[in-house]
Amino acid sequence: MTALVRMISGLVLWSVAFAVLYALQGLGCARGWTEPAVFGLTQTKAVLLAVWAGLIASQVVLLLWLMRRRDTQMERIGIAIGWIGLGATVITGLPILAISTCF
Amino acid sequence: MKAIQLHRDLTRIWEGEPGWRGVLTSVSHTDLGKRFIIAAAVFFGIGGVLAMLIRAQLATPESAFAGPEVYGQIFTMHGSIMMFLFAIPMLEGLAIYLLPKILGARDLAYPRLTALGWWCYLFGGSIMILALLGGVAPDAGWFLYPPLSGKEFTPGVNSDVWLLGITFVEISAMCAAIEIVVTILKFRAANMSLTRMPIMAWYLLATAGMMIFGFPPLILGSILLELERAFGWPFFQPELGGSPLLWQHLFWLFGHPEVYIIFLPAAGALSTIIPVMARTPLIGYGAIVTAVMALAFLSFGLWVHHMFTTGIPHMALGFFSAASVLVAIPTAVQIFAWIGTIWAGRPKFTLPMYYIVGFFIVFVLGGLTGVMLAIVPFDQQAHDTAFVTAHLHYVLVGGFVFPMLAAAYYWMPHATGRTRVMRLGIAAFWLILIGFNLTFLHMHLTGLLGMPRRMYTYPAEAGWTWLNLISSVGSFMQAFGFGLFAIDIALQRRVGNRSRRDPWNAETLEWAMPTPPPQYNFASLPTVDCREPLTRDRLLGAGLAAGRGLLGRTIGHRRETLAVDMVTGAPEHVAILPGPSIVPFQTALVIGGFFLSMLLSLYWLAPVFILGTAVMVWRWTATTGTTKDDGPVDTGQGDQLPTSFAVRGSVGYWGSVLAIAASATLFASLVFGHFFLWVVAPNWPPPGDFGAYFLEPALVTAGSLLALAAARIGARDFARSRNGAMISACSLALAVAGLLIGAIRHLPGPGEHSFAAVGWTLTSYAVFSAIVGLLAQIFITRRIASGHTTSDRPHELRIAAVWSDYGAAVALAVAWILSLSSASL
Structure with a gap:
């Protein structure tokens, strides 16, 4: 069972990342955290950027951990899924850079 | 012959x-x-x-x-x-x-x-x-x-x-x-x-x-x-x-x-x-x-x-x-x-x-x-x-x-x-x-x-x-x-004309049996060492039919199949499966009664069918298991494996884990709904006086933690399992009481505002989950008394524990979500 969980861990982490980003964005907009905070960014966008960066870093750490073992096919699939998790976290978070937060 | x-x-x-x-x-x-x-x-x-x-x-x-x-x-x-x-x-x-x-x-x-x-x-x-x-x-x-x-x-x-x-x-x-x-x-x-x-x-x-x-x-x-x-x-x-x-x-x-x-x-x-x-x-x-x-x-x-x-x-x-x-x-x-x-x-x-x-x-x-x-x-x-x-x-x-x-x-x-x-x-x-x-x-x-x-x-x-x-x-x-x-x-x-076995020259095991397939699929069970077993051995089906695989023998009227390690596929135990039963049909009828009573607005009748469903599920689970110790059984190839009654990681346990995962998803969706409405919906906060309350959540916490501890001790040490189950069941009853008193004292009527509606739904779900756990622990005391659950057949203890653990955890979570929400309004 542990091997199976390890295999899909990259996408499990992406699921968490996606849910966290969406929830933070919704919460920030609903609570009106739209005042400029740092570097001209609104409070919500600043938090989203920080959290997104943290999530990408977590995906990188997970990937490095997964890459330490590649003896079995499940471990190799796990590494591929780790790459997918990392790529998906980057791509689905890109709107944070490009789009206004609450409109 | x-x-x-x-x-x-x-x-x-x-x-x-x-x-x-x-x-x-x-x-x-x-x-x-x-x-x-x-x-x-x-x-x-x-x-x-x-x-x-x-x-x-x-x-x-x-x-x-x-x-x-x-x-x-x-x-x-x-x-x-x-x-x-x-x-x-x-x-x-x-x-x-x-x-x-x-x-x-x-x-x-x-x-x-x-x-x-x-x-x-x-x-x-x-x-x-x-x-x-x-x-x-x-x-x-x-x-x-x-x-x-x-x-x-x-x-x-x-x-x-x-x-x-x-x-x-x-x-x-x-x-x-x-x-x-x-x-x-x-x-x-x-x-x-x-x-x-x-x-x-x-x-x-x-x-x-x-x-x-x-x-x-x-x-x-x-x-x-x-x-x-x-x-x-x-x-x-x-x-x-x-x-x-x-x-x-x-x-x-x-x-x-x-x-x-x-x-x-x-x-x-x-x-x-x-x-x-x-x-x-x-x-x-x-x-x-x-x-x-x-x-x-x-x-x-x-x-x-x-x-x-x-x-x-x-x-x-x-x-x-x-x-x-x-x-x-x-x-x-x-x-x-x-x-x-x-x-x-x-x-x-x-x-x-x-x-x-x-x-x-x-x-x-x-x-x-x-x-x-x-x-x-x-x-x-x-x-x-x-x-x-x-x-x-x-x-x-x-x-x-x-x-x-x-x-x-x-x-x-x-x-x-x-x-x-x-x-x-x-x-x-x-x-x-x-x-x-x-x-x-x-x-x-x-x-x-x-x-x-x-x-x-x-x-x-x-x-x-x-x-x-x-x-x-x-x-x-x-x-x-x-x-x-x-x-x-x-x-x-x-x-259509009679087809030969495996007319497509396929690779997978379903073609290694007679067609149309017999009810038991394989006379003996295969051992595989590749993804395309039939490509490797075209005579595999004939060998299995001749009984040259695993479990190529019968024991009384017992329906057997092989259970393996989840990842490696190494043989782990022999699973004993149930035979024909009218219980699933009867259970579906009772569940159907519930849905029909709701559909026909006979709401007073619906609880009768909920109770009936609980009785049917009890009857269902009571007809499984054994009171005899058979010890390990021969696989037919010289190896000995335990039966599913004598292992801890039986399919019953894993099914319970998955059912709880589904139930937890429903619970998580309900919690999402609670916060979604709070954050997004108009006309919040609800009218009325709300404030902090801690007595009832403390009661639920005490009951839940005691239930968790008692179930753990009982599952680990068979000598204390019956007492553990009794204490766990009583503690869950305490948690249920705490949940109901908290809702009655502090929540408005469910029709007044969505906060109250979600609060009552959360409470109902937690009460339901805790009662399921409570019944599981009472069930275990009966099984220990009847000799179905023993130190050599402990798997039901683990199954009951996972249900009561979940009931306790949900009760705890709901009590504090509602208490803290009320304090924040």
Whole structure:
């Protein structure tokens, strides 16, 4: 069972990342955290950027951990899924850079 | 002579009861799988007739064929039947029939649960069809958006039929999902590691996992909407702090994964059939497994793309748009793997291949328009137009119906032991392919020209007349094609010549048994050392039939199959399976009584059926197990393995874990609903005085923690297990009391505001979960007393502990969520 969980861990982490980003964005907009905070960014966008960066870093750490073992096919699939998790976290978070937060 | 005796003994052990009683008591996965498939095909026929009525109505402008009320029922039932009564049950039927056979097992993990699922599906589907015949079918669209589906705009029972009928059917889907996951992880051939599994098993594992996490939000949504309709609890009414958007979130949290839940098993069939037809191994097994897992997860990040026009901020739309585009990549990986396999092999252009080619054409077009709709500005233009209708039919017919037609022709010789008699299937193929494209290809244009979906008529000046007429002609052509297909299949079943075993020279284990298959599948169970066992050893089937595999002997009347380590496939224990039973049928009847009493507004009667269901479940579990210690049993090849009664990680335990995972998903969705309404819905905070309270949560905390500790101690040390179970049950009763007192003292009436409605729902759920845990612990005390649970047969202790742990954890969480929410208002 542990091997199976390890295999899909990259996408499990992406699921968490996606849910966290969406929830933070919704919460920030609903609570009106739209005042400029740092570097001209609104409070919500600043938090989203920080959290997104943290999530990408977590995906990188997970990937490095997964890459330490590649003896079995499940471990190799796990590494591929780790790459997918990392790529998906980057791509689905890109709107944070490009789009206004609450409109 | 020994082989013939073995077959006689196995037939005696595995055959069902005779006559009508046998129909009601059957737990055979082969019989039940076929029943699911046939019933789903019948529902497909009904849904198809409704589609013809839609096309008859829309063939000409200002048609007088059907008025808006009737048309509303027709298109709602067409969509609902095709999604809930055809597609999902068809994939369940395929999995139920096929899974043990491709894995080298004799049955599924929970034969009686399979039967319960079947009866729930049949009864729930029948309620829907009877409502259609009675003219009171659902009429608010297959996704039943409030406020249209609410009491104000749909005062009759139409929406209740959908909410209760579909939820009844969903019980069947949840049973199947748990069954499929546990069967794949535990009931495989010896040494069949996960990466030696046939590719179909990976697809079904992903699908069933998605069902476990994808269906509970819909079940929750249906419960909430029914509570609103029946008792006026305002979850979706903005004037009382609710929001119709909550329904859309819950529905599409299920609804978009649903598309992939439907597609993945069909893709599994393609990945199985294409290498056989191409006469070469599947290219990119590892890449496909990776892609399937990627689809299983990414598809949960798409649901808001059905809500692009609801006013959600653009950044959030961007998250979902990005995920929607991303999901095309793992889909394309599979498409290229299939094309590569055909390219690398020597393809035979047999009938299944015709439908596979049809799949490629139709599904790729549907995928492309899907990418178009994933782009927010385009979707905002095309939303709710006929363009979307065309897109979804390209995806679902291309991604499910065409592969299922290929699968039908591929596995018919297996199910019937007969070959095709005529060339009707090819004529049917061309009629379906041409008719389908004639119906839907230019429907994209109809949509782009502005025709909304679901409108019952249109003016001649709109300029949509000729497009609609061509669609209607094409749809009738399709209908003739499906009619020919049905005739072809019926002829094969009735008058086809006897087929030889494995007519396709296939690679997977289902072809290593006699066809049609005996109830026990294999006389002895295989040991595998590669993914294509039949390619390695063409005489494998004969060897197994002669009893040269594992468990090639019988013990009394015992139904046995092999359980293995989840990852490596190393033999772990011998699972003892139950025989024919009337209990699943009776349980489904009692559950049906609950749904009917709700539907007929006999609310006072509903608790009687809830109690009846609890009694039936108790009876069900009480008839399992043994009071005898058999010790390890011989596998028939000289090895000794324990039976399932003597191991801790039995399938019962894993099934409980998965059922709790599904229940926890429903709970998480409800907690999401609580905070969603609080943050997003208008008219918050609720009127009235709220404040901090800690006495009742403290009571619940004490009860829950004591229950957790007592269950742990009891599960670890058998000498203290009975006392542990008693203390755990009493502590859970304390938690229940704390929850109820807290709700009565501090929550307003559930009809006053959505905060109170959600609060009462959370409390009810926690009370329910805690009572389930409490009953599990009381059950254990009875089992210890009766000698079923002993230090040598401890597995039920672990199962009871997992249920009471969950009940305690939920009680604890709900008590503090409500307390802290009240303090924050």
